[in-house]
Amino acid sequence: MTNPALLLDQYRILDEPYYRPLRDEVELFGAAYASRMPVMLKGPTGCGKTRFIEYMAWRLGRPLITVACHEDMTAADLVGRWLLDAEGTVWSDGPLTTAVRLGAICYLDEIVEARQDTTVVIHPLTDDRRVLPLEKRGELIHAHSDFQLVISYNPGYQSAIKDLKESTKQRFAALDFDYPDRSAEVEVVSREAGIEPEIADLLVKIASHSRNLKGQGLDEGASTRMLVNAGRLIGYGISLDKACETTIVVPLTDDADTRNTLRDVISACA
Numbered sequence: 001m002t003n004p005a006l007l008l009d010q011y012r013i014l015d016e017p018y019y020r021p022l023r024d025e026v027e028l029f030g031a032a033y034a035s036r037m038p039v040m041l042k043g044p045t046g047c048g049k050t051r052f053i054e055y056m057a058w059r060l061g062r063p064l065i066t067v068a069c070h071e072d073m074t075a076a077d078l079v080g081r082w083l084l085d086a087e088g089t090v091w092s093d094g095p096l097t098t099a100v101r102l103g104a105i106c107y108l109d110e111i112v113e114a115r116q117d118t119t120v121v122i123h124p125l126t127d128d129r130r131v132l133p134l135e136k137r138g139e140l141i142h143a144h145s146d147f148q149l150v151i152s153y154n155p156g157y158q159s160a161i162k163d164l165k166e167s168t169k170q171r172f173a174a175l176d177f178d179y180p181d182r183s184a185e186v187e188v189v190s191r192e193a194g195i196e197p198e199i200a201d202l203l204v205k206i207a208s209h210s211r212n213l214k215g216q217g218l219d220e221g222a223s224t225r226m227l228v229n230a231g232r233l234i235g236y237g238i239s240l241d242k243a244c245e246t247t248i249v250v251p252l253t254d255d256a257d258t259r260n261t262l263r264d265v266i267s268a269c270a
Ligand SMILES: Nc1ncnc2c1ncn2[C@@H]1O[C@H](COP(=O)(O)OP(=O)(O)OP(=O)(O)O)[C@@H](O)[C@H]1O
Pocket: 018, 019, 020, 021, 022, 043, 044, 045, 046, 047, 048, 049, 050, 051, 052, 154, 180, 188, 192, 224, 225, 228
């Protein structure tokens, strides 16, 4: 059997991740962790949710076990399964079970993608019981006192059938994330991409115009992640136009008119 301390060590975040706080989310999350309250991070793609949870795990000194949820995910992928080996059948804990036993923060990324029967396994863990039943193994695990469950959720990306059940939603405290305000986003982009603030400022201007096109040809405007990508290409000597074309215009849309509108925005800002 693997040594639990060694197992957890691989999930520890050793160096402080760079996270630029946007409001009072650090304080709020800290209070939620102190009472081991389950937390939901809501917000559009590329706005800093993953970076935030990495930072919080580092700050709280807890290992972080992240699971990318997908539509073929079953409860066994989360809690574990019996496997066949030379000795016979052996039980293998899933990532959620490891976090529950050993006291990590478990981050279920894009939980709505998982089938609803999967999300139900988190119910007894996210109310006062804090237990995880492993039915296939006949074991009931009481969560380690340091365990916390965190999920992410992109509002608006899913259909009604894919939305979280009310009984799941209501177990979580929720923090709303959005793109940083202008000066914070300039700071983030310039630091993450290693470019001058003046150039980051141009990229942020372009993003803000693109976000106004949401619903008018675009499902979503350029995210902070896209701006960091653009900035990184610029850092390698690519022109602003070309960098924006490659990291913003082409990824965002296939529609020729919308692409032209975005190009106009870029040349107007540059
Ligand atoms: N407040 C912030 N502080 C530092 N970096 C940030 C911040 N917000 C965004 N970033 C930058 O944006 C990038 C994308 O953020 P992140 O991966 O956390 O997005 P996300 O919200 O988890 O997106 P998704 O929903 O697609 O997983 C980060 O890698 C980081 O470079």
